[in-house]
Amino acid sequence: MNTVLQSSYLSHRIIGFWFLILCAMVVIMVVLGGLARLTHSGLSMVDWHPITGWLPPLSNQEWLLIFELYKDTPEFKKINYGMNIEEFKGIFWLEYIHRLWGRIMGLALVIPALFFLAKGWLNAAIARHLVIIFVLGGLQGVLGWWMVKSGLIDNPDVSQYRLTSHLLLAVIIHGYIFWLALSFLGLNGQNLYNGLIEIRLLQFLTLSTCIVIFLVMLSGGFVAGLDAGMIYNSFPLMDGKIIPDGLWSIKPWYLNLFENVTMVQFNHRILGIICSILVISTWLVAQRNKSKELSRHPFNLLLVLIILQIVLGVSALIMSVPVFLASFHQVNALLLFTCALWCLRSVKV
Structure with a gap:
């Protein structure tokens, strides 16, 4: 046996x-x-x-x-x-x-x-x-x-x-x-019994993080396809403004989301900021959880990867998308998504 x-x-x-x-x-x-x-x-x-x-x-x-x-x-x-x-x-x-x-x-x-x-x-x-x-x-x-x-x-x-x-x-x-x-x-995670409300919150945040990272990568695909990273090469402002002109310049309006380079880059920035806030929030909730069964290694790695992703993204933008930085930014996004899945698995979702 x-x-x-x-x-x-x-x-x-x-x-x-x-x-x-x-x-x-x-x-x-x-x-x-x-x-x-x-x-x-x-x-x-x-x-x-x-x-x-x-x-x-x-x-x-x-x-x-x-x-x-x-x-x-x-x-x-x-x-x-x-x-x-x-x-x-x-x-x-x-x-x-x-x-x-x-x-x-x-x-x-x-x-x-x-x-x-x-x-x-x-x-x-x-x-x-x-x-x-x-x-x-x-x-x-x-x-x-x-x-x-x-x-x-x-x-x-x-x-x-x-x-x-x-x-x-x-x-x-x-x-x-x-x-x-x-x-x-x-590596499926353990049944987490301590602090049920906190675990439910952590599960929700982790699942939300996976979804938002996927959406950020979706918007990144449109940025790449339209070469939208070649304009507005400054951060955090776009052409000196928080909300740039020309976001709704294409008719019908919904095409701006996919074909307007200004809107596409703006959306990628906003989604990136939301993703960063979600990752940091998820990491904080994971650190506060007292369950001994919860592995914090994937959450720590997730925090490191989001910091690296921010640095890579901003650097690539400011430097007008050099090949090395743009490639590194893309692959790190995939690693970030991978790590988020590991976090999701570790909280038994």
Whole structure:
């Protein structure tokens, strides 16, 4: 009986760490995607072959063929018309690695899953989760190509709607896998009995924090898609005002939320401030809780990450969005969301 229990415990730990590896791979994928956008590399590959497109160009003739395809894009005609083939290779490789990493992630999901299935470690419930992850991963690939296509027609910029959808699906996939990892590693939190009202408050604040961080990332997607971080490069004021002019300049009014660069940046700032207040409030309530069963490590980490996120966001804005800071700001947002999920799990929600 003990041997069976030990075997079950070991298999769950291995699967849990496998899920954490997949989470780390998603984080790397988000970094690569962000860098492709920031360096204007994302439109260098004008076709998509998910099954056969593993290999890069291997001959000079293949490079010339791909470059000719790129020359027919709005980005080349309107922006990069003076680019030579060596410069083209510079933007091609980053997008290629981004796509290749997605295929490697597919293998990192399927091959271990088949091994665990052969070992008898996967029951029906786990298998369903793996199928969902696989389907979401495939959908993410389709969504990524749908996003790229929007920049290959007339406008050399991808749709901010499609870019944000692509980003948020990555966040959802990452969060889903991380939630499973916490379960398999036994990091579910304990039943917290001391101070029931305080626990309910902490649960509410933690759940609210997760939701608001997700909304901040949503607004960040629109900031990225519209290059809204390139204007109003001051903080805390925007053009010397708390509430800038031009927030409602587009008709109908609701389009301002998604297409007006002033409104999009303003919303991102406001949501960031709300998120910061929520995180600090959550941390304070967690520190005041007297329950010995409550782990405070995730809440302490959450506080550190929100402080870092504020510094990164303000610095990136003031410095007109340098690639390194913008990329760091994006990945730290994902880590912040991850930590918030850990906090949520620790209070048994």
